[in-house]
Amino acid sequence: MLTIKQITENTDAVIRGLEKKHFKNAKETIDQVIAFNDKRRSTQSVLDNNLSEVNSISKSIGQLMKEGKKEEAETAKSRVAELKETNKTLQAEMDQATEDMQNLLYTIPNVPYDEVPEGVGAEDNVVEKMGGMETELPKDALPHWELTKKYDLIDFDLGVKITGAGFPVYKGKGAQLQRALINFFLDEARKAGYLEIMPPTVVNAASGYGTGQLPDKEGQMYHCEVDDLYLIPTAEVPVTNIYRDVILEEKQLPIKNCAYTQCFRREAGSYGKDVRGLNRLHEFSKVELVRIDKPEHSKQSHKEMLDHVEGLLQKLELPYRILRLCGGDMSFTAALCFDFEVYSEAQKRWLEVSSVSNFDTYQANRLKCRYRSGEKKTELCHTLNGSALALPRIVAALLENNQTPEGIRIPKALVPYTGFEMID
Structure with a gap:
């Protein structure tokens, strides 16, 4: 606010x-x-x-x-x-x-920083950097929804039977790959100095208002009306709300937290080929980074978070690009945001896997999250967060870009976590 x-x-x-x-x-x-x-x-x-x-x-x-x-x-x-x-x-x-x-x-969104480019939508975002490995696939390369069926990794139809569309069931090596990625992302975050948090996956309305999901995105959140609780769309919500109505000491900053949670998004009106398979789900797994920092250090924190996410994609050997989002494509609460996308060779399209945002004092003002400086004066903190990483599209890109005639190759960094080198 x-x-x-x-x-x-x-x-x-x-x-x-x-x-x-x-x-x-x-x-x-x-x-x-x-x-x-x-x-x-x-x-x-x-x-x-x-x-x-x-x-x-x-x-x-x-x-x-x-x-x-x-x-x-x-x-x-x-x-x-x-x-x-x-x-x-x-x-x-x-x-x-x-x-x-x-x-x-x-009802008023955050004000973007001066370095945010002008623009209306995704087509006006600026490509800051591209990296990763070029991919050569077999001529008969398959999209991930066919690969998951071929190797019995994910059952989308069973998810529809149990719950509905957008709630897949992971099986066998598909479940192992999912768990391996979660542990890999959490271990990398801990190595980078983030304290792991295991928060609730339902929050009250005050938490939704604190981080800006309410009143802007109530239509996208699952609401438990009897108890007036919301299923979280991201771990950003419960983790950042740890610091609601808190006065921190300057020496505590920056605070660095990470959390793995299930995330729930209604994604009302989503349909078509762009949301097929794992491209857009109602329930998915994600590891989130949250930082609370002093205003003068938040830009450095933002850069460190961007470097961390880029490092993950490099270790997963995925082709990626980093976008600086234009004003019209930014979230309601962000002052500056960079998106990471991985390239799906089989689908011939870029898939967003992370947004890393600096919110300046916008969330902190809603949260009443302050820190006490050396002069005993309290000031609003800056808050930042980013996905590191969201799993569905990472899994999709890993399966599609690593398919070979012998099976699906597992990136070296993941092998200690999966316990296998190939899905065959």
Whole structure:
């Protein structure tokens, strides 16, 4: 959530940033926030003056009674009663203006950094880097949904029977490969200094608001209505909310957490060849990185996270590219985001496997996540997160790009985790 200070001190820059994200009616919305804030402040000022007058008059009443000035004392009491009634109205007006402002702020996305390119959608993203190994496949190369059937790795039809479309059942070496990737990603994160967390996979509404999934993405989240709980779309939500309403000491930063969880996304309206097989699921496994940092160090943290994810893809021997997302393709909460995509040789298309984002103070302001500097002053932290990595499309690319006439080759880095070198 944007801070009032950010909005009032940099109004034009905020509006330009929101327009870069193609947020409709940016100026009108920001003007409304400022109007609510002005109303809140002016009402607070009148209320403070009235409360001061009430205190002053109340103190004088006793002295007037002692001096026998009963009529003046009664007049003073009437004035106090009148001010108290006025104050009730003022307090209600101030509370309403505060609530209206807060609700409006929840609907406003984060402002992108200056280095975010202009653009409307994915076609305007900027390719920052390409890497990995070139792939040569047999002439009769198969897409992963055929390979999983051929080698009995994943049963999509059985998932439909048990739950519905988008909930696959992993079997045999398919399940082993899934578990191997999870352990590989977690081990690599621990080696890089991340503390592993095993959080719940359902959260309350406050957690959803804290990281910005609510009210923006409630339609994409599975909601347990009886208990008013949400299945998590990513471990970002429970892990970042560990630090909700927390004041950290400067020496604790940066905090580096990682977590493996199942993730749940409704993906309403998803259909067609681009979501076939593992390309888009309602339930999937993912290892997430979360960082809490000081503002002056968050860009360095972001770079370290990008280097970490790139290192994973290099160890998995996958062709990849890194994209700097344009304003129109960024998430609601991000100030700067890079996507990692791996190339599927069999599908002849790029598959997104990670987004690594810096949220500046946007999430921290919602979370009330602060740190205490050496001067005992508290400041908002910066939050960052990134997938390291999401499994479905990694599995798809591994199966497709490593198929040979003898079977599917396992990258060397994964062999100690799978216990086998080939799927045949």
